[in-house]
Amino acid sequence: MSPERLRQFCCWLLATLPLLVFAQGALSSEAATAIPDYAAPVTSRNDDRAYRYTELDNGLRVLLISDPSADKAAAALDVDAGSADNPEDRPGLAHFLEHMLFLGTAKYPEADEYQSFISAHGGGHNAYTSDEHTNYFFYVDHRYLEPALDRFSQFFIAPLFTEQYVERERNAVNSEYTAKIKNSYRREMDVWRELVNPRHPASKFSVGSLETLADREDDLVRDDLLQFYEDYYSADRMTLVVLGRESLEQLQGLVQAHFAAVPKRKVRSHERDVPLFGSNTLPLRVQIKPVKEERRLTLAFPVPPTQRYYREKPLQYIGSIVGHEGQGSLLSLLKQMGWAEALSAGGGYGSRDQTTFNITISLTPEGYRQQDKVVAATFRMLQKIRESGVEEWRFGELQSLADMEFRFLEKSEPIDTVSRLANSMHDYPLKDIVRGPYRYDKYDAWLIKRYLKYLRPDNLLWVVTAPEVETDKVSQYYQTNYAVESLKREATVMAKADLDKLQLPQPNQFIPKRLQVKSPPAIGRSSALPESILRTDALDVWFQQDTNYNVPKAEVRIRALLPRVGGSARSAALTHLYAALVNDSLNEFAYPASLAGLYFSVRATGRGLDLSLSGYNDRQGLLLNRILGVVDRNRFDSDRFNSIRRELVRSWRNQTSAPPYDQLLRKLPVLTYSPYWDQLDMADELESVTPLELRRFSEKLWQGSQLKMLFYGNLYRQEAQQLASLVGHRLHTALDEEDKPVLVKHSSVAKLPDTPSRYHLQVDHNDTAVVLYQQALGDSVRDRANMSMLQQLQRAPFFHQLRTEQQLGYIVFVSAMGFKDVAGSLWVVQSPSAPVADVVEAMVAFAGQPPLRDGEFEKQRQALLTGLLETPQNLAEQAERYWSEIVMDARQFDRRQQLIEEVRGLTPEGVAVYARRLQQSGHRLWLTADSGADAPAPQVPVADLNRFKTTLQSYKYP
Numbered sequence: 001m002s003p004e005r006l007r008q009f010c011c012w013l014l015a016t017l018p019l020l021v022f023a024q025g026a027l028s029s030e031a032a033t034a035i036p037d038y039a040a041p042v043t044s045r046n047d048d049r050a051y052r053y054t055e056l057d058n059g060l061r062v063l064l065i066s067d068p069s070a071d072k073a074a075a076a077l078d079v080d081a082g083s084a085d086n087p088e089d090r091p092g093l094a095h096f097l098e099h100m101l102f103l104g105t106a107k108y109p110e111a112d113e114y115q116s117f118i119s120a121h122g123g124g125h126n127a128y129t130s131d132e133h134t135n136y137f138f139y140v141d142h143r144y145l146e147p148a149l150d151r152f153s154q155f156f157i158a159p160l161f162t163e164q165y166v167e168r169e170r171n172a173v174n175s176e177y178t179a180k181i182k183n184s185y186r187r188e189m190d191v192w193r194e195l196v197n198p199r200h201p202a203s204k205f206s207v208g209s210l211e212t213l214a215d216r217e218d219d220l221v222r223d224d225l226l227q228f229y230e231d232y233y234s235a236d237r238m239t240l241v242v243l244g245r246e247s248l249e250q251l252q253g254l255v256q257a258h259f260a261a262v263p264k265r266k267v268r269s270h271e272r273d274v275p276l277f278g279s280n281t282l283p284l285r286v287q288i289k290p291v292k293e294e295r296r297l298t299l300a301f302p303v304p305p306t307q308r309y310y311r312e313k314p315l316q317y318i319g320s321i322v323g324h325e326g327q328g329s330l331l332s333l334l335k336q337m338g339w340a341e342a343l344s345a346g347g348g349y350g351s352r353d354q355t356t357f358n359i360t361i362s363l364t365p366e367g368y369r370q371q372d373k374v375v376a377a378t379f380r381m382l383q384k385i386r387e388s389g390v391e392e393w394r395f396g397e398l399q400s401l402a403d404m405e406f407r408f409l410e411k412s413e414p415i416d417t418v419s420r421l422a423n424s425m426h427d428y429p430l431k432d433i434v435r436g437p438y439r440y441d442k443y444d445a446w447l448i449k450r451y452l453k454y455l456r457p458d459n460l461l462w463v464v465t466a467p468e469v470e471t472d473k474v475s476q477y478y479q480t481n482y483a484v485e486s487l488k489r490e491a492t493v494m495a496k497a498d499l500d501k502l503q504l505p506q507p508n509q510f511i512p513k514r515l516q517v518k519s520p521p522a523i524g525r526s527s528a529l530p531e532s533i534l535r536t537d538a539l540d541v542w543f544q545q546d547t548n549y550n551v552p553k554a555e556v557r558i559r560a561l562l563p564r565v566g567g568s569a570r571s572a573a574l575t576h577l578y579a580a581l582v583n584d585s586l587n588e589f590a591y592p593a594s595l596a597g598l599y600f601s602v603r604a605t606g607r608g609l610d611l612s613l614s615g616y617n618d619r620q621g622l623l624l625n626r627i628l629g630v631v632d633r634n635r636f637d638s639d640r641f642n643s644i645r646r647e648l649v650r651s652w653r654n655q656t657s658a659p660p661y662d663q664l665l666r667k668l669p670v671l672t673y674s675p676y677w678d679q680l681d682m683a684d685e686l687e688s689v690t691p692l693e694l695r696r697f698s699e700k701l702w703q704g705s706q707l708k709m710l711f712y713g714n715l716y717r718q719e720a721q722q723l724a725s726l727v728g729h730r731l732h733t734a735l736d737e738e739d740k741p742v743l744v745k746h747s748s749v750a751k752l753p754d755t756p757s758r759y760h761l762q763v764d765h766n767d768t769a770v771v772l773y774q775q776a777l778g779d780s781v782r783d784r785a786n787m788s789m790l791q792q793l794q795r796a797p798f799f800h801q802l803r804t805e806q807q808l809g810y811i812v813f814v815s816a817m818g819f820k821d822v823a824g825s826l827w828v829v830q831s832p833s834a835p836v837a838d839v840v841e842a843m844v845a846f847a848g849q850p851p852l853r854d855g856e857f858e859k860q861r862q863a864l865l866t867g868l869l870e871t872p873q874n875l876a877e878q879a880e881r882y883w884s885e886i887v888m889d890a891r892q893f894d895r896r897q898q899l900i901e902e903v904r905g906l907t908p909e910g911v912a913v914y915a916r917r918l919q920q921s922g923h924r925l926w927l928t929a930d931s932g933a934d935a936p937a938p939q940v941p942v943a944d945l946n947r948f949k950t951t952l953q954s955y956k957y958p
Helices: 093-100 113-120 142-156 163-179 184-195 221-232 248-259 314-322 330-336 365-369 371-389 392-407 414-424 445-452 569-595 617-633 638-657 660-672 679-686 691-699 717-731 781-805 836-847 857-868 875-887 895-904 908-921
Strands: 050-055 061-066 072-079 124-129 134-141 238-244 284-289 296-303 340-350 355-363 461-465 481-486 531-535 539-545 553-561 598-605 608-616 706-713 747-750 757-762 768-775 811-816 824-831 924-930 954-957
Touching: 050 248, 061 248, 061 414, 072 142, 072 414, 093 124, 093 134, 093 163, 093 221, 113 124, 113 142, 113 781, 113 857, 134 142, 134 414, 134 857, 142 238, 142 248, 163 221, 163 781, 163 824, 184 284, 184 461, 238 248, 238 414, 296 371, 314 340, 314 355, 314 371, 314 392, 314 445, 330 340, 330 371, 355 365, 355 371, 365 371, 371 445, 531 717, 539 717, 539 875, 553 617, 553 717, 553 875, 569 598, 569 608, 569 617, 569 638, 569 679, 569 691, 598 617, 608 617, 617 717, 638 660, 638 679, 638 691, 660 747, 660 757, 660 768, 660 824, 660 924, 706 717, 706 875, 768 836, 781 811, 781 824, 781 836, 781 857, 781 895, 781 908, 824 836, 836 924, 857 895, 875 895
Parallel strands: 061 238, 284 461, 539 706, 757 924
Antiparallel strands: 050 061, 072 134, 072 238, 124 134, 284 481, 296 355, 296 461, 340 355, 531 539, 553 608, 553 706, 598 608, 747 954, 768 824, 768 924, 811 824
16 A cells, blocks of 8 residues: 555645754653563553553564454554665665565465455455555454464565566556556655655655666566565564454464564664755745646644654644634634635644644635735734743643543544554553553643744745646656745735734633433333434434443434435535535534534435534534524525635536546446436536525425434433424424425435446546446345345455456455445456456456355355444444434344344355346446547447436335
C-alpha cells in the first residue's frame, strides 16, 4: 500500500528551518528508565482487556493484549524504516519491499499462501509504507491465530524475493502509481518534493515506478531489495502487537515460538539533521493548478518537533483556537465575507526531528481573489492568541475533554487497534503507548508562546491551489503544473470592523456534566432487542437501553420518508441542497458539541432525509432541539445559499476526475436502483435553483412524512418517548392533497435481463477499468447466502490470478454489492496497460472456472460465518446493526440470523448448482471505461444511463 494510507489525515506540506531545532534525545526521562518484565501500559477504565509488554532476546519489543471476548484475533508489526530510507537512486524501494514480503517465504513458498490462508479463515490483511515506518497487519478468526502468526512471522525471517514475482510486482507498484496519477494529495506532494533540499528524505519519490525500480547494468533491483532488507529489517527496530482470546502467558508463548528467530542485524542509521530548506529560502509562495475544480490555501510554518511534548501538546492547543468553527472564529468571519467554506489547523507533516503547523482553508472563487486578506485575517487571529489566548482554563478544557474520551474509550476493530499501537510503540514510553494521545497534564504557557513565535510571515510557505493560477513548471512524476515565487513582505489592509469580529472561543457549554451510566432496567423489564414504543401511520419508534457497553452515550437515528423527494433529479438536488444548508446553519452552534464528543448529521437519501445524533447523551436533547428548530424554520441566508449551492455543484462535477473504476461504481446505482439520480444530472439541475424555489420546496417538504426512529444507549424509556414525541411534533405534517404532488411510494431494484448488458464511460484517464455486476437470481435469504458464499470463494483467487499472476493492475478485487434484499457481486479491475477487451476476456475466463476447490468449502464457509457471527465492538456498531433491520422493516431483528442459518445449511453441491445457474442466467451488467468511445462487444449496450432501469421489471420495497 502507498504512503498515503498513513498520512492522509495530514496536510501535504512539509517544512522546517535548520535553526529551529530543539535538543534531540529520548522522548522523555520516562522513556529512558528501565522497563520491568511483564510491564503494562496505562489503559482506560472502560477497557477490560489485559495487557503485557515484553521484549524478546533479539530486541523485538512486544505488546500482548488478551481479550477473552474477541471474535477476531489480530497482529501488527511495525518496522522503524520507510520511504525516507530509500537509496538515492532507488525511489520507491521501501514500498516495493512491502509488496514483496507478501509473495512467498522459505517456509511457505507459494505466492498466494498467506493471502489465501487469511481469507479462508475469516480474515483480512494489509500494510502501508510511510516516511519513517512500514506497518504490516492482519486479522483472522480467533481460532487460527497461531497458524496465522506462523505465516506472518516468516516475512521477517526468510522472505524469498522470488525473481519472477519481483518482475511482476514491480508492475503492480507501477499500477498503483498510475492509478492515482490525478490524486490531489500526490500531485501536490510531487511539487513539495521538488521544493525541498535535494539531500533531505522528503525530496524522494516514495511510491516507485517501472523506471525507478528497473533493472540496470550491474544493478538488479532484487539485489537492492535484499540489501535494503538487510540494512533496515532488524528485530530491534521492530515492534509487534498481538491481540487474541488466549491468556497473556499463552500469547507470549506464541510470540516466543514464532518471532524469536527474527534476526537482529547491524543496521544502517537513519538520515537526520538535514535541513528541509537552505537559509533565507522562506517565505515562499507556491501556486498549483489542480485537475479538479478546487481552491485551497495552505499556510505552513516550520516548527521544532513536538513528540517529546506529548503531555503539553502545544500545537494541539494552538490548533484548537485557530481551527475553531464557532461564533467569532476565523472560519466564521471568512464565511461571512464569502471567502471560505472550511478550515483546519494543526500539525501537518510530523517526523521525529521536524514538524510543520498547517492552516488549510477551502476557498471560494472570491476567497481566491481575496487570498491576501484571508491571510491577513489569519495573522490577526494568531495575534489575538498571542495577546490574550494563552490561558490555563483553555488548556484545562482540552484536558477535561481528553480525560473524558479516554475514560470512556470504546473498543475499535482489532486490526485497527494493533496497527495503531505498533506504530505508537516507537513514539511513546511504555506506560503511555495507549494513553499518550489523550494526555494533557502539563500546562506550559511559555512553551505555547514559544511555538506561537514560529507562526510569523517570514517563516511561511504559502501554497494556493486553484484553476486560475498561472504556472511555469511541471513536476516530474505527477505532471503537476505549478509556479514558485519569493514572498514580498507587504502588509494587506483589511477593514478594522471586520477584523474586530474575530473572537476567541468561549467556554464550551456542551461539556457533559452528568457522566453516570444509568442503572439497568428491573429484572423482567429489560429486553435483548429494541422494543417498539410508538407506532402510528406516521411514526415508528424503537427503543433499547444499553446494558453492554457501559458508556454514558446514546445513538439516535431518524429516517424521514418524504413524498416529494426522489421523483426527479431536480427534487433530489433540492433535497441535497436543503440538507447541506441545514448542516451549515447548525455548524457554529454545534461545533463545540463535536469537541465535547456529541455529533450530528443531516443527510439526503433517495427518498428523504436521515438525521442522526451520537455521543454523550447529557446534552443530546439541547442539540436535537436546535436541529429541529432549523429544520422547522426553513430560512437560510442568501449568501450561504449561493456558496453551498456552488460547492455542491463543484463536488458533484469533480467525480469526472476520480479514478475510472470509482466513476463506474458511481454509475451502478443510477443504472439499477430507484429513486437514485446521477450526480452530474443533479449538478445541472442545481445550477438554476433559486432561493425562492428552495423555500417553496422546503415549506412543503415534511408534508406526509413517515418517520422511523431508534433511541439506543444510555437512555430511559420515558426519555426516548419524550424525544420521539418532540421529533414527531416538529417533523410531521399532513399531506396537502389539493397540491397533488408526484409521490414516490416505494424503492425498487431493477431485475437485470437474461442477456448481459454493457455501459461504457469515456474518461480523461490513461487507465482502463472494468466493473462486472453479477446480480443474484432472486431476493430470498437463500440467494443472499449463496452469493455471500461465492464471494468468499472467489475473492482471493480472483486477486491472485488477475493481479499477482496476470498483472492486469493494482486495483483488483471482488466485493459484495447489495441493493435492499437483492444481493450482488462486484468484480473490479483497473489497468494501466491492458485494453478493456483484454480485461473483460480475463474476467470472463475466471468466471468460467468452477468456484469450488477440493477441500475448501467447509473452511471457507466457516470464514464467512466468522464475519457474520462477530459481536459489535462498540455502541455505534450495535446501533447500526439495529438500524439496518429497522429500515428494512425486519421487526424481529432476525435478518442476520436468518442469513447465518442459511449459510450453515449450504452444501458444496448446492452452491455449485447455484453458480452454474447464475452463469447461465445472464444477470450481468458490465461497466467499462477508457479514454475512447465504446467498441463493439457481445453485450447489449446501454444507451441511456437513466432510462435503462425504467425498461426493466423490478423488485419493490416499501
